[in-house]
Amino acid sequence: MLDTDILFGVKLKKISESITSQIAKLLIKQNVEFEPRALPVLLVLKEKESVNINEIAEILGMTHPAIVQITNHLNKVGFIKHNKSTIDKRITLLELTEKGTRNLTLLEPLIVGIQNTVKSIINEIDSNLIYSISKLGKAIGNNILMNRVLDELRQKDLAEITIVPFKRKYKSDFKLINREWLKKYFEDEGLEKEDERFLNNPEKEIINKGGEIFFAILNNKVVGTCAVIKIDDFSFELAKMGVTEKAQGKQIGKKLALTAIGYAVDKGVVKLKLYTSEKLVAAINLYKNLGFKEKVKKDDHRYKRALIYMELDLSG
Amino acid sequence: MLDTDILFGVKLKKISESITSQIAKLLIKQNVEFEPRALPVLLVLKEKESVNINEIAEILGMTHPAIVQITNHLNKVGFIKHNKSTIDKRITLLELTEKGTRNLTLLEPLIVGIQNTVKSIINEIDSNLIYSISKLGKAIGNNILMNRVLDELRQKDLAEITIVPFKRKYKSDFKLINREWLKKYFEDEGLEKEDERFLNNPEKEIINKGGEIFFAILNNKVVGTCAVIKIDDFSFELAKMGVTEKAQGKQIGKKLALTAIGYAVDKGVVKLKLYTSEKLVAAINLYKNLGFKEKVKKDDHRYKRALIYMELDLSG
DNA sequence: ATTATTTACGTAAGTACTTACATAAATAAT
DNA sequence: ATTATTTATGTAAGTACTTACGTAAATAAT
Numbered sequence: 001m002l003d004t005d006i007l008f009g010v011k012l013k014k015i016s017e018s019i020t021s022q023i024a025k026l027l028i029k030q031n032v033e034f035e036p037r038a039l040p041v042l043l044v045l046k047e048k049e050s051v052n053i054n055e056i057a058e059i060l061g062m063t064h065p066a067i068v069q070i071t072n073h074l075n076k077v078g079f080i081k082h083n084k085s086t087i088d089k090r091i092t093l094l095e096l097t098e099k100g101t102r103n104l105t106l107l108e109p110l111i112v113g114i115q116n117t118v119k120s121i122i123n124e125i126d127s128n129l130i131y132s133i134s135k136l137g138k139a140i141g142n143n144i145l146m147n148r149v150l151d152e153l154r155q156k157d158l159a160e161i162t163i164v165p166f167k168r169k170y171k172s173d174f175k176l177i178n179r180e181w182l183k184k185y186f187e188d189e190g191l192e193k194e195d196e197r198f199l200n201n202p203e204k205e206i207i208n209k210g211g212e213i214f215f216a217i218l219n220n221k222v223v224g225t226c227a228v229i230k231i232d233d234f235s236f237e238l239a240k241m242g243v244t245e246k247a248q249g250k251q252i253g254k255k256l257a258l259t260a261i262g263y264a265v266d267k268g269v270v271k272l273k274l275y276t277s278e279k280l281v282a283a284i285n286l287y288k289n290l291g292f293k294e295k296v297k298k299d300d301h302r303y304k305r306a307l308i309y310m311e312l313d314l315s316g
Numbered sequence: 317m318l319d320t321d322i323l324f325g326v327k328l329k330k331i332s333e334s335i336t337s338q339i340a341k342l343l344i345k346q347n348v349e350f351e352p353r354a355l356p357v358l359l360v361l362k363e364k365e366s367v368n369i370n371e372i373a374e375i376l377g378m379t380h381p382a383i384v385q386i387t388n389h390l391n392k393v394g395f396i397k398h399n400k401s402t403i404d405k406r407i408t409l410l411e412l413t414e415k416g417t418r419n420l421t422l423l424e425p426l427i428v429g430i431q432n433t434v435k436s437i438i439n440e441i442d443s444n445l446i447y448s449i450s451k452l453g454k455a456i457g458n459n460i461l462m463n464r465v466l467d468e469l470r471q472k473d474l475a476e477i478t479i480v481p482f483k484r485k486y487k488s489d490f491k492l493i494n495r496e497w498l499k500k501y502f503e504d505e506g507l508e509k510e511d512e513r514f515l516n517n518p519e520k521e522i523i524n525k526g527g528e529i530f531f532a533i534l535n536n537k538v539v540g541t542c543a544v545i546k547i548d549d550f551s552f553e554l555a556k557m558g559v560t561e562k563a564q565g566k567q568i569g570k571k572l573a574l575t576a577i578g579y580a581v582d583k584g585v586v587k588l589k590l591y592t593s594e595k596l597v598a599a600i601n602l603y604k605n606l607g608f609k610e611k612v613k614k615d616d617h618r619y620k621r622a623l624i625y626m627e628l629d630l631s632g
Numbered sequence: 633a634t635t636a637t638t639t640a641c642g643t644a645a646g647t648a649c650t651t652a653c654a655t656a657a658a659t660a661a662t
Numbered sequence: 663a664t665t666a667t668t669t670a671t672g673t674a675a676g677t678a679c680t681t682a683c684g685t686a687a688a689t690a691a692t
Contacts, residue, residue, distance in 0.1 A: 065680075113468045382648075
């Protein structure tokens, strides 16, 4: 089996299934009249004399409907009887019938045998195992796992980032964010004409021509952006990808790019192109990670700084 | 929860269910398009590129129909595609679609978060646990548990003892076995008249009067016997219970008595009586264990040696 | 005393698997 | 070359639970 911790639960289930099914086979060999799954309930009843449904459910860590189903079955085969409590009329008290007691007594050697064997198999592996599993059972309850994962994601703000499409109110953010990285990396060169055209008229130049602009929102503030520009019916360009410095390292670029790719796929696009610069190392790695391949530029591009050309094939 | 080793499997299942359901909740929070149970399959696919159904089943330790169901679902939501192998036309090769890859990439922070959290929760409890569980998974396969239990029972002959009702061919055994213990414990007194009557004519004196005699068979030989004698429609007597010395300690007396009690219950008997002697300590303990209560003798009984009178109430 | 909430149980429907069985293609045995 | 066996997948039905929801009785709150 794939040994990933995330699959630990799957592995536990398999072991549990294996134990349960082997015990079931042993019970069937003994021609017991009850369904094997009722054994745990019978063991509780044997121990406790008179208990109600909720108590059994709690003792076994199961839900009450499960116990209702099992006890109805045990009643039908005559192993237990149901008595309504006179003190509290909601409560159903359960106890073994004479037949139930007798049959359980007959099963005692088998039960002891299973008990001993389970214990010895476990002890041969790790004498601490039963104790550790008990602790794990207590530790993992109450959605502890879920909450810890959420906390971890929240610390990285990963859980709070939303990606939304273009709205007019984001127009200024679009310009701001792109200016930020352009200035940082290409201060000397300054903004090119093409930059100005897109940044000043995103609606006219991108949206109305069949493209889209996505914005990453964190705490109600725009922290990243990314545009998809339509070239023709089969190819779009990924451009104007930027994340504010403060918000970097939160996978925002990846989320934006993935949303953009999803958009392109929905539009039936076969090829997604992009132009970037060797200066933007992190971006290039992200693109490669997403499946973009570097190709030789076929044509001179509009931007002087763009020396690297990449393509993502979406025809699969 | 009741801390019996026999319920170890139940406990494992609960932990597994808890882990799985918490991961499912996290996935649902992220609005994934696939059913949570498909995650393990997706993780395999992410790792392996192109695999077939049986391979996934083996990697995850599940049956192939489970994988068929999950992969059909993943295909329907567009996360994977099915390709028939050209080399072997039976084989279905599975691989992630672009959409599947993209969505998995988007989930990566969550998956890493779960991975880390599961690992740390487990390590906080017992750094050896994952390894021990892995070993247990391997150790418990192939019906090892079942076979070891069967071996244990077989060593005590517990699995091989059969209880059968009276047949003529057992008549001599009935006499022999009862003589054995009568001689051992009551040598001086010798056989009483009542003994002779029952031992010499079991059919006439017991069977034909609505009673029954049970025999315990081990390796085709009679090793124990026990009679139920009808007193009236509501009360029977348990008598002539004996197990050969060689076969003692195998719970044969208990099995015989339980069969006898079952017979009485089937006949609608309300009270099962027996007379025994204080010399027979083991027998008295067995009777008590089965629910018989000692009462004061109401009448002088037929046997001089019988000083103890017991009753079992079957009206419950 | 009345109303609201909680508790104990019951029922229906869903989930995530399993076992059992069927079929076509590939491989092994004759 | 046939026939038998094995393998890879598919399908139906069963198992052992769960969640979601409903009801009546008990308890708490006003």
